[in-house]
Every structure is written in structure tokens, then in C-alpha cells.
Amino acid sequence: MYKRRKSKVIEIGNIxxxxxxxxxxxxxCNTDTRDxxxxxxxxxxxxxxxxxxxxxxxxNKDAAAAVKEIVKKVRIPVVADIHFDxxxxxxxxxxxxxxxxxxxxxxxxxxxxxxxxxxxxINNVPIRIGINGGSLEKSFEQxxxxxxKKMVQSAMRHVKILxxxxxxxxxxxxxxxxxxxxxxxxxxxxxxxDYPLHLGVTEAGTIKGGIIKSSVGLGTLLAEGIGDTIxxxxxxxxxxxxxxxxxxxxxxxxRKKGINFISCPTCGRCGIDLISLAKRTEEKFANLDKxxxxxxxxxxxxxxxxxxxxxxxxxxxxxxxxxxxKGEIVKRVPETDLLDEFVKIVYSKLQ
Ligand code: SF4
Numbered sequence: 001m002y003k004r005r006k007s008k009v010i011e012i013g014n015i016x017x018x019x020x021x022x023x024x025x026x027x028x029c030n031t032d033t034r035d036x037x038x039x040x041x042x043x044x045x046x047x048x049x050x051x052x053x054x055x056x057x058x059x060n061k062d063a064a065a066a067v068k069e070i071v072k073k074v075r076i077p078v079v080a081d082i083h084f085d086x087x088x089x090x091x092x093x094x095x096x097x098x099x100x101x102x103x104x105x106x107x108x109x110x111x112x113x114x115x116x117x118x119x120x121x122i123n124n125v126p127i128r129i130g131i132n133g134g135s136l137e138k139s140f141e142q143x144x145x146x147x148x149k150k151m152v153q154s155a156m157r158h159v160k161i162l163x164x165x166x167x168x169x170x171x172x173x174x175x176x177x178x179x180x181x182x183x184x185x186x187x188x189x190x191x192x193x194d195y196p197l198h199l200g201v202t203e204a205g206t207i208k209g210g211i212i213k214s215s216v217g218l219g220t221l222l223a224e225g226i227g228d229t230i231x232x233x234x235x236x237x238x239x240x241x242x243x244x245x246x247x248x249x250x251x252x253x254x255r256k257k258g259i260n261f262i263s264c265p266t267c268g269r270c271g272i273d274l275i276s277l278a279k280r281t282e283e284k285f286a287n288l289d290k291x292x293x294x295x296x297x298x299x300x301x302x303x304x305x306x307x308x309x310x311x312x313x314x315x316x317x318x319x320x321x322x323x324x325x326k327g328e329i330v331k332r333v334p335e336t337d338l339l340d341e342f343v344k345i346v347y348s349k350l351q
Contacts, residue, residue: 002252004225007196010126010169013077013098015052017171017228018196023254024229025245026053026198027238028081033063036070042238043074049242050257053229055079055101064088068095079128086112093119099171101128104161105137105154117165126169129158132202133176133185147176148184155189170195171229175202179217186221196228203233210234211244215251222252259285262307263296270298272316272335281314284343290350304329312346314338325349 007018015024027046031038033056043054058064058080071078077098082088086107089100093116100120104127107113120127131151140150151174162170172195174185182201190197201217204210214232221227232244249255263278264270278296285294295313297303300322303315308327315322315329321338323331323345333341 002223002225005190006194007228008168008194010171010196011124012053012079012126015077021228023222023227023249024052025050025242025249025255026055026079026229026231027051027241027245028055028057028231030238033057033059033070034066036066036073039066039070040073043070043076043078046238046242047074047076049239050246051076051238051242053077053079053098055081055231057081058088058092061088061091064091064095067092067097071096071098084108086116089116090119093123093125097125099126099128101130103129103131103158105158113161114165117162117167120169121167124169126171127162127167128171128173128198129155129162130173130198131155131175131185133174133178133181134203146181146184147178148174148181148188151176151181151185152188152192156192159193159195168195171198172196173198173200175200175233177201177203179213182217183220186226187224190226197226198229198231199227200231200233206235207240210236214244215248218248219252222248222254256291257289259288259290260293261285261296262293262310264298264303264306266298269301270316271318272298272321272338274298274316277314277316277339280339281342284339285346292350294346300329312342312349314342
């Protein structure tokens with residue numbers, strides 16, 4: 001039985017994270033943040049794909065200055081990712097970011113931390129503490145504890161700094177490139193704090209392997225009720241991260257976005273080019289945000305029956321196919337016209 005971990009609610013712009021709020025999907029631009037046009041263009045593509053929060057790397061003053069223009073031009077909340085330099089954090093808050101990713105323990109002097117925290121409080125800007133298993137502080141690296149424990153200890157050091165400054169709009173991530181370490185680290189921290197958790201497996205790799213690692217890591221945690229927002233890290237166009245994020249959440253029935261698409265694996269009974277047909281069908285309905293199931297099956301003997309729970313489906317036969325609605329065949333169409341005819345029928349019934 002699915003039971004979500006109880007977490008505090010924070011707000012990143014208009015997106016609520018934690019509590020019973022939907023688990024949000026986020027991504028990160030791979031443009032040069034100083035290039036306002038390129039960055040805004042990429043954010044627009046990502047928001048059209050459903051991305052709900054976007055993070056930008058802020059490496060220097062020029063990037064922090066560009067943030068001011070970027071936040072005005074996009075619909076989704078922008079998070080500034082900053083390492084060490086508290087002045088960039090202050091500049092980004094002043095320039096309208098919705099949240100920061102910065103580890104307070106890396107800022108240095110207490111008075112600098114206080115400046116960031118005070119300005120974040122005034123502007124209702126949450127801070128994500130982001131622990132990466134590959135770049136722990138030296139003091140933790142030397143300990144013989146398992147990596148997942150050291151990651152939690154490191155996160156708690158940063159949490160304490162914020163709490164000592166009377167700040168609790170905190171979100172935590174504990175990413176490792178090792179899936180089991182990531183899972184164990186999040187399980188551990190989920191027991192000791194109630195701050196919302198941002199899930200991710202870092203440096204997950206290119207699209208195929210990366211999606212598998214993220215699905216296993218994030219999927220395991222989400223199924224246990226752990227996680228309030230997710231980012232799938234891929235060495236790819238970030239649009240793929242957004243698609244993968246929603247696919248993971250949809251597979252666990254945690255979000256509804258777009259159609260549910262199913263297709264059979266094909267076997268010797270299949271009489272049409274089902275692999276191509278399935279891909280083209282999925283693409284045709286990629287932007288249809290309806291709570292329906294569409295099935296593409298390889299044969300008329302088993303297809304409509306196996307997919308009778310589908311709202312609409314195609315079952316291939318020899319050089320032709322059958323269109324079915326809730327398991328009932330409604331039309332027989334030559335293979336060449338099958339997809340066009342199917343699209344017409346689906347849209348006419350949805351009107
Ligand atoms: Fe084989 Fe037909 Fe099942 Fe597809 S639906 S796997 S073609 S039996």
C-alpha cells in the first residue's frame with residue numbers, strides 16, 4: 001500500500017513542494033546562462049514539455065545579471081545553482097529567482113551565510129542543500145562510514161547551519177552516481193528530517209542507461225513514499241529528462257500527464273511493421289494531455305483482448321489492421337492508412 005512520507009511544504013514560485021502536493025518534475029538548462037536568448041528558448045521548450053521548475057548554473061556576476069532578464073521572460077520558477085560565492089546568491093535573489101541551490105557550509109564566514117539567509121527569508125526563497133556523493137567535504141571523505149551515511153552527515157551539517165539561522169525553507173538532495181548509495185542515503189535522511197526531498201541519481205549517463213538508473217533509483221524511493229520533486233539527470237537534451245521524469249511518475253500512478261501508451265512486444269503472430277507503427281502512434285499523441293490509454297497490438301487474435309482495458313487501439317493483421325474501442329473492433333483499414341484513420345477516429349470520439 002503506497003504511503004507518502006510526511007514532509008513540510010515549501011514554495012518555489014507557484015509550485016508547492018512536499019506535503020500532499022504533486023511530485024514535481026524539474027530539469028536544468030545546459031545553455032550558457034549569460035546567453036539570455038538561448039537560455040529562454042531552452043526554458044520555453046522545457047516548459048512546453050511539462051517541466052515545472054528549471055535550474056540554471058550561475059557561475060559569475062554576468063550570469064547572475066542575466067537571471068534578471070530570464071526570470072521575466074519565462075513562466076516556470078527559476079532556481080539558481082551557486083557554488084560558494086554568497087555574493088552571487090544575493091544578486092540572484094535580488095534578480096528574482098524562486099529558489100537557490102547552495103550549500104551554506106561552503107559559503108565560509110557566518111556573516112555571509114546570515115546575509116544570504118536574511119535576504120532569502122525576506123523574499124520567500126527556499127534553499128536546496130545539494131549533496132553530491134562525489135564531492136563531499138574532506139572531513140567526511142576521510143571517515144570510514146559508508147558513503148550514504150557520510151552524505152547524510154554532510155547534509156545535516158548544512159541543515160544545522162540554516163536552522164541555527166532560523167531558516168526552515170529547506171529542500172535536500174543526496175545524489176550519488178551509484179543507485180544503491182542514492183537509495184540508502186535518501187532512506188536514511190527521510191527518517192531524521194521532514195524537509196521535502198529532491199530526488200536524483202547524478203551523472204546517470206546517456207539516455208538508455210541513464211533512464212534505467214534513474215527509474216530504478218527514483219522509482220524505488222518513490223514507491224516507498226520518499227521524494228517530493230525529481231530530476232532525471234541525463235547526458236542528453238534536457239527535454240528527455242522531463243519526459244523521463246513524467247514517465248517514472250506515471251508508471252507509479254503518481255502523476256497523470258499525457259496519454260498512457262501501451263504496445264505489445266510483437267511475436268511470430270505479428271503481420272505488420274508494428275515497431276514503426278507503435279513509435280509513430282506514440283509520437284502522434286505525444287502532446288495529447290488526456291487520461292486515456294492507447295494500445296498498439298500486433299495481431300487481431302490476442303491484441304484487442306489483451307488490450308481491452310485500452311480506450312482506443314490498433315491490432316495489426318496481414319498488411320492491414322483493426323481499430324478497436326474498448327476491445328470492440330470498429331473498423332478494418334489497410335496498413336498504409338491505418339495510423340491516419342486511427343488518429344481521425346480517436347480525435348472525433350474525444351470531441
Ligand atoms: Fe504476439 Fe499478438 Fe501478443 Fe503482439 S498481441 S505479442 S503479436 S500475440
